[in-house]
Amino acid sequence: MKIRYTGQKAEKEVFQVFNETMRQLIEQDARVVYLDADLMGSLKTQELWKRYPGNVLNTGIQEANMVGVACGLYLNGFKPYVHSFSPFASRRVFDQVFLSVGYGRKSVRVIGSDAGIMATHNGGTHMCFEDIAMMRTVPGACVVDISDPVMCGAFLKMTRDRPGLTYIRMPRRDLPDIYPPETAFAEGRGMLLREGSDITLVGCGIMVATCLQAAELLASDGIEARVIDIVTVKPLDEELLLDSAGRTGAVVTAENASVLGGLGSAVAEYLSSVHPVPVLKVGIQDSFGRVGTESFLRKAYGLTPESVALRAREALKLKQAL
Amino acid sequence: MSLSSKRELEQMALNIRLGIIRAITSNHGGHIGGSFDLAEMLAVVYSDFMRVNPEKPDWDQRDFMIFSKGHAGPALYAALALKGFFPEERLENLNNPNSLLPGHCDRNHVPGVDATTGSLGQGLSIACGAALAGKLRGTDQRVFCVTGDGESAEGQIWEAAQFAAHYSLDNLIAFLDWNKMQIDGSNDEVMRLGDPVRKYQAFGWNACLVKGNEVMAIQRAVRRAVEEPNGKPSMIVLDTVKGEGARCIVEMANNHCIGFSDELCGKVMEELREQGRKLGMEVE
Structure with missing residues (x-):
């Protein structure tokens, strides 16, 4: 879109x-x-x-x-x-x-x-x-x-x-503009924000923009990433995920939340039962919160475009090894 | 307002206890103690004060009855069956698999039940919301709510108590079933409740203590709350004995949720039949 x-x-x-x-x-x-x-x-x-x-x-x-x-x-x-x-x-x-x-x-x-x-x-x-x-x-x-x-x-x-x-x-503030006004959203419908055939980046919340930035980083290395804003973690847009997994063969999820039970879990739970592909998760790795600015915390918890790009490269290796 | 006579209310209370027994014995057990001791209150409220329509349980001008002590479902169900919300035979489905009568109050399965409760402390908040909605809509709806004494250890009860006073919810009439017992022993052993009347008064409520088995005392207290709104919510503390209505239940060390043998059922029925004779009722 x-x-x-x-x-x-x-x-x-x-x-x-x-x-x-x-x-x-x-x-x-x-x-x-x-x-x-x-x-x-x-x-x-x-x-x-x-x-x-x-x-x-x-x-x-x-x-x-x-x-x-x-x-x-x-x-x-x-x-x-x-x-x-x-x-x-x-x-x-x-x-x-x-x-x-x-x-x-x-x-x-x-x-x-x-x-x-x-x-x-x-x-x-x-x-x-x-x-x-x-x-x-x-x-x-x-x-x-x-x-x-x-x-x-x-x-x-x-x-x-x-x-x-x-x-x-x-969040209360500091989000970027992604969608034009009057964009139609639906429950259970993810948004395909960027086409790409090598890997799928699925984000939610503040990590959607981070995925778009990661896709730029990957593109400079010749890796074409498909980027999805899942919008609703529940219900999950299974059709879009299945289609994307089929086209790209590897998925990285990115969330400003615990990877235990969050978006990454939801995506992996679904894909593992219908179309198993590598699903690597960017998010909070079983940690408590701490004080800091957004940029400090992004680095501290690995919620940066670089982290997403790194996981994408790892996912690509796994895909090639299959 | 034409109010029921003492005899009529006592007959209704007995019928409620018979309904509770019918429900609980069908499943060979259940929450008898804290259900039995609410029979007089339910008789009074459903005979004289609840404006509901069994043909249209979700009528948008109805009064609400919210059982914050959700485990007393059998008592509420017995009253609802007598009011005609569903056939009395349905009481025999209590807690059966695929039952349309879950033991804890369930608004999704039982017509006339206004709130799904069972996790204690939550119902009084829901009652506050329904009462506030009545105020915002400008209706004359009343919201009745039944809380427990063990339940009153929950912090959320006191959040709601503060809220109801702050929003001047004088259309909220709550009861506290003060039977002084909970699962692990008496309130005094488990968690002292202190003086609930003074506590609610300190929170800005009208609060009074009435004998929980005296229908006329309950009728007077509810009538006062209904007819003399003064900007404060009302708490009617029911001084009850857990299992009230059957000596053989009251005398048990723990009658909160018990199995029901045929023998126990026979004993209870004997007592209820005797009460029926005194009230000029045929009890089968």
Whole structure:
């Protein structure tokens, strides 16, 4: 597809798109409610809170209760969105999300911000690498890792009436523009961002742009990489993955999350059962978080274009050895 | 508002206990203790206060009943069957394989159940959300919620308690089944609850203590909560005895979730028949 990635920071930050989109949703549909657990300041949504007191509600620092309240609001006619930092929106409330939302068949959108290394200076206590792995196990869930501000707005809108758990994982800022405005996204549909026949790079979230950069590095060595933004880690775009594995014979996955149970696991689980090819994983290798800037943390955890390119070369060797 | 008489409510409570026994004996056991002691509360709420439509369980103006202590499913199911949400024969499916009546409250399988519960501490939050929704929609819906005393050790209960007061949810009427017992022993042995009335008052609720087996006391307390909203949620602490309604159950050291032999069933039925005779009811 046609993309507008230049490597520059996006025109609009994710939190701006979040604010604009929630405002539109509330204006269009009085049953939309957005709950936050005392992190409106972080998402800069206090203006929305003031302006729409019947739709924007603060629960204070009680994430478990917030998820339950969202479920009750749904039962009595509302369309709740809840936000906290990703560790508190997933790990801390996993039972509430799994049972009260998932098993109890409510329609709730959970937004986990500052996922993975994007927690930067909040450090290890706030750095959530395992949310994808956990949320994937909720039957019926949709798990999306936002790679671009346009995608953020699109998913907030398109999941408004989606039954079950929708988990939207996103940084608050510093994403690049990848997609033109009005790009149509769909649950379970990955985006083919670059054609290539030697290897497939599958990324999600902030690692999508990293894959595009890695593809440039590889191209300078004559290696043509096909690049996919998987968009939703669950449901997985199996058709696109199978087609790509068939065309390229080797896959590298890249995620700002633990490789245990994350995107790499999902891709390997699928391909190993239908079309086994080497699948190498770039991501957090069984580590806790730590403090740092994004660029420091990318180097510390190997989330750089160079790491992706290195793994791609390793994958190519494995492919040739088959 | 025309309210039921003492005799009518006691008959309803007995019918609820009979339904619980029907359900639990069909599966040779279950959560009897904390189900039996809720019979009077359910009789009062479902006879006099719950505005629901068994023909249309998801009616969008209905009152809600959320069992935060989800293991008391058999009690709620018995009340729902009596209200006509499903045929009473269905009670005999409790926890059978492919059952349409899972032991813990399940909104997806049982008409009239408003929330799926069982992982303790979560139901009061859901009740808060439903009550808040009623406020935001401007309806006069009431939300009833049943919590347990062992459950009150869960932190989420107190998150919800704070939330309900902050949002002035005076359409939320909660009960605490204070039977003083939990799986591993008494509350005092396992985790002291202290004085729940004073705790809820300190959280900004209306709170009172009523005898859990006195239908008229429960009726008065619910009526007050319903008719005199004052900007505060209401907590009606039910002073109960776990297994109330059958001496042979009450006298057990642990009656939380027990197997049910034919002999035990016979003994319980003997007691319930005796109660029926006093209330002028034929109990089979």
